[in-house]
Amino acid sequence: MQIRCTQADHQNQQIIGVCIDITCQNQRPYCHFCLTLHVNHLPMLTPFNLLNEWIYQRIIRVNNAYNNIQELKVSLDNLMNQFYPYFNYNIHQISELGLSQIDRLIAGLCQIEDCEKVLFLQLKPLIEQVKSTINDILKKTKNQSNLKENINNQIQHNINQLNLEYSGPFQQLKQNIKPIKFELLKQYSIKQGERCNSVAFNKDCSIVAVGCESLIKIFEFKQGILQQTHILNQHKHGVSALYFMKKSNQFISGDYKGFILIWASNHVNQWICSQIVRQQNDIINCLILNNNEDIIISSSNDNTIKFWTKKNEWICQQTITDHKRWISQLSFNEKQNQIISCGWERLILVIEYSEQVKKWMVIQKIPVDCQGLRLCFINDNLFTFQPKKGNLIYVYEMNSLSKSFTKTKHITVNQGDDTYQYFPQQYIKSKQFLVSKHDKYINLIRKTDNDEFQVEYSIQFGSQALFGQMSDDGEYLITWDDLSKEIQIRRCIEE
Structure with a gap:
């Protein structure tokens, strides 16, 4: 400088x-x-x-x-x-209420009155203290009026830029979006008695890998038909995560004991385990790779997130230990410079790569009011989070000024209390819908104008023990559940 x-x-x-x-x-x-x-x-x-x-x-x-x-x-x-x-309750309407409505009204007012007598007396001095503290902060912060004017100008500029840059392509994209549903190809279902925690498609959807207890079954996939070609038995414990690489004919797998295996296909189409790594001491819950495929990120029940880089072999370069309980899912943003994580504690981490120190750093800890097993970046400024209990998906947006994420809205889905952490959330950009498993349902949620969301299609199963993945093009959904005990294939039909 x-x-x-x-x-x-x-x-x-x-x-x-x-x-x-x-x-x-x-x-x-x-x-x-x-x-x-x-x-x-x-x-x-x-x-x-x-x-x-x-x-x-x-x-x-x-x-x-x-x-x-x-x-x-x-x-x-x-x-x-x-x-x-x-607020502004019309007292003259009481005569029009039924007995149960009057009963609820009186009970509610009594509860508020009871709170006023006890809790509000404690709250009032705290409010005065907060107001005083805020006034002190504002007095020490100079040029507030100029700052506000600059902020408003910047917001308007950003809005104008977004309108200029995206109105044309977005209008074209909207015209191509059609209602969808998924048809079960019952004749192609495969009986599978052992539990299958993970499913993965390769880059062109021609190969599917399924983790069946400690085995990995490899299938050739064509026009909705699975044809088994290999069974890989190098894992000694249940397979919990699978991820196919997009640039090469390789995939990675993780298991219940923290082992990660790297697989490659040789010239005779056999799958060879090229490396076994283990620096995590419990179940591998999620495996993701960056677009360059030179970084693997893993999360585990040992409460850590690990970053693996390729030298001659894959080695663990960095460990994040800010989570205090099991970590269920990880997700990359579009720029590949941020990762979000969630799990069995009431916390979402936003982790960013720092060019200055050449490390991944936790830049935001988002407290949430619930545990959450699934989350997914929609774009660089938007992600969704599925609470374990209830009937909502939370939507978080990045504030353009603070560059931090806050919850701005929610999506109403089926009521449930999910106890199974596999089956990660997935956003299909070409079709603009989010795939989100909750309890016994798989919800297909369309992203609409102005980053709004609506549930377009739901598939109900008979069990919470439900795992699977959708192909990257959104054409096929493969699942396994412990009621049907089948590997099932569903095909997208645009109406």
């Missing part, structure tokens, strides 16, 4: 760093001649080569503060929702 000092008598010296002392009254960017002005706080001088990382860490803190405020806002909104039924 070539910046010259503008202080008088400093001979246009190059700026070499910045003072980060909060009490400093001098010019913060400094040159060699400026050092005497900062003699009382020399330890607070930061060279330019360290400035980016210093700013990066403070941005993370700002994001965390923003998320805490959002969490408080959600709590206040939930509290306000309790009062909405009574």
